[in-house]
Amino acid sequence: MTAVAQNPAMERELNPWLAAETRFDDAADRLSLDEGIRKVLRSPSREITVYIPVLLDDGRIEVFTGYRVQHSIARGPAKGGIRYAPDVTIEEVRALASWMTWKCAVANIPYGGGKGGVICNPTILSMGELERLTRRYTAEIIEFIGPEKDIPAPDMNTNEQVMAWMMDTYSMHMRQTTTGVVTGKPLDLGGSRGRPEATGRGCMIVTLEALKRFGIKPEDATVVIQGFGNVGGMAARLMARRGFNIVSIIEYDGAVYDANGLDIEALMTHRKETGSIVDFAGGEMIDRDEALAQKCDVLIPAAKENVITSLTAPKLKCRILTEGANGPTTAPADDILQDKGIFVIPDILANAGGVTVSYFEWVQDRQGFFWNEDLVNQRLEEIMVNGFRDVTAYGDKHKTNNRAAAYMLALDRVAFAIKLRGLYA
Numbered sequence: 176m177t178a179v180a181q182n183p184a185m186e187r188e189l190n191p192w193l194a195a196e197t198r199f200d201d202a203a204d205r206l207s208l209d210e211g212i213r214k215v216l217r218s219p220s221r222e223i224t225v226y227i228p229v230l231l232d233d234g235r236i237e238v239f240t241g242y243r244v245q246h247s248i249a250r251g252p253a254k255g256g257i258r259y260a261p262d263v264t265i266e267e268v269r270a271l272a273s274w275m276t277w278k279c280a281v282a283n284i285p286y287g288g289g290k291g292g293v294i295c296n297p298t299i300l301s302m303g304e305l306e307r308l309t310r311r312y313t314a315e316i317i318e319f320i321g322p323e324k325d326i327p328a329p330d331m332n333t334n335e336q337v338m339a340w341m342m343d344t345y346s347m348h349m350r351q352t353t354t355g356v357v358t359g360k361p362l363d364l365g366g367s368r369g370r371p372e373a374t375g376r377g378c379m380i381v382t383l384e385a386l387k388r389f390g391i392k393p394e395d396a397t398v399v400i401q402g403f404g405n406v407g408g409m410a411a412r413l414m415a416r417r418g419f420n421i422v423s424i425i426e427y428d429g430a431v432y433d434a435n436g437l438d439i440e441a442l443m444t445h446r447k448e449t450g451s452i453v454d455f456a457g458g459e460m461i462d463r464d465e466a467l468a469q470k471c472d473v474l475i476p477a478a479k480e481n482v483i484t485s486l487t488a489p490k491l492k493c494r495i496l497t498e499g500a501n502g503p504t505t506a507p508a509d510d511i512l513q514d515k516g517i518f519v520i521p522d523i524l525a526n527a528g529g530v531t532v533s534y535f536e537w538v539q540d541r542q543g544f545f546w547n548e549d550l551v552n553q554r555l556e557e558i559m560v561n562g563f564r565d566v567t568a569y570g571d572k573h574k575t576n577n578r579a580a581a582y583m584l585a586l587d588r589v590a591f592a593i594k595l596r597g598l599y600a
Contacts, residue, residue: 220253334359401482
């Protein structure tokens with residue numbers, strides 16, 4: 176699905192930090208942002224590289240490389256996930272941290288942006304090895320994290336168990352249980368109801384708002400979702416329950432299609448039983464690229480970055496593009512989507528549901544008082560709808576597309592906070 180970098184131009188297009196810089200520069204230019212403030216916003220506040228020795232089950236010692244980037248703390252403590260993957264790079268983590276800054280600003284929640292990652296292949300590590308890796312990584316960055324400093328969360332290949340290990344490691348060092356140091360925890364350790372569904376629910380909420388602009392009812396909308404994990408799977412489940420017609424699901428190993436709408440619950444059961452969506456009896460297997468390019472009302476890329484590039488964007492036939500993943504669209508593809516008249520709900524708005532409910536979790540931990548799921552979902556909807564309306568109103572005012580409007584709004588809010596605070600000298 177992701178275009179292969181075969182030349183320097185494509186390599187630059189697929190570089191997430193360069194994409195973040197391109198969009199930052201465009202928004203800063205449109206705002207005529209002060210050069211000094213531009214320099215501050217452009218640079219991460221802190222980048223941490225750690226080397227993590229881990230005793231493996233066979234008695235060998237392996238040293239893993241880990242990162243934590245805090246892009247901004249102007250509006251509050253840094254906030255962002257931690258991913259475990261063999262292809263983690265400091266450039267990727269840096270870009271994701273900056274996107275978290277803009278995402279939190281668009282959602283108007285009191286956080287800055289952070290992100291972390293460890294270069295490893297979690298699929299070949301035992302639970303014991305993963306625990307030792309997590310605890311040592313936490314210990315290495317412990318002076319830089321905390322409820323008032325930087326609050327990690329799950330991301331690719333990490334989950335609530337990893338967050339429980341992080342919380343416990345931090346608490347042991349602090350000599351007191353500190354549940355607010357991470358979010359995405361198990362409910363029994365201070366997690367929030369509604370957190371697993373939050374990012375997918377947020378995608379549905381902003382898509383509903385977009386459909387209103389087109390005068391389309393959910394039951395009349397056809398939807399293609401790329402990715403069937405936590406974000407894509409939850410979005411599919413919630414949207415199907417709301418009446419959307421989910422015609423195709425695309426995964427790394429295939430795509431399944433039914434013009435009359437897939438039975439999402441049956442597909443989830445099939446995937447749970449077989450480990451794949453392939454050979455699902457309730458749909459037709461089609462080529463993944465063909466599935467991405469089929470005509471539909473809503474396309475939701477909800478897996479990895481760089482799915483929609485200058486090579487794939489011309490083939491899209493959707494009316495609304497809801498970016499459930501971080502960075503699924505490259506910067507050069509933006510102009511193509513605009514020329515095609517595709518209504519883009521950018522990632523820093525569309526997938527802000529996760530960090531919003533993480534914020535709720537942090538608030539609940541600090542209060543020591545927990546909300547029921549209806550209240551969580553109600554408050555999530557309020558923030559997502561307000562974010563959508565803020566971005567589209569900003570775009571209408573400045574006569575620009577949603578991507579540029581979201582970045583302009585985010586930069587405006589963070590720059591205003593920096594100006595109010597002044598520079599410590």
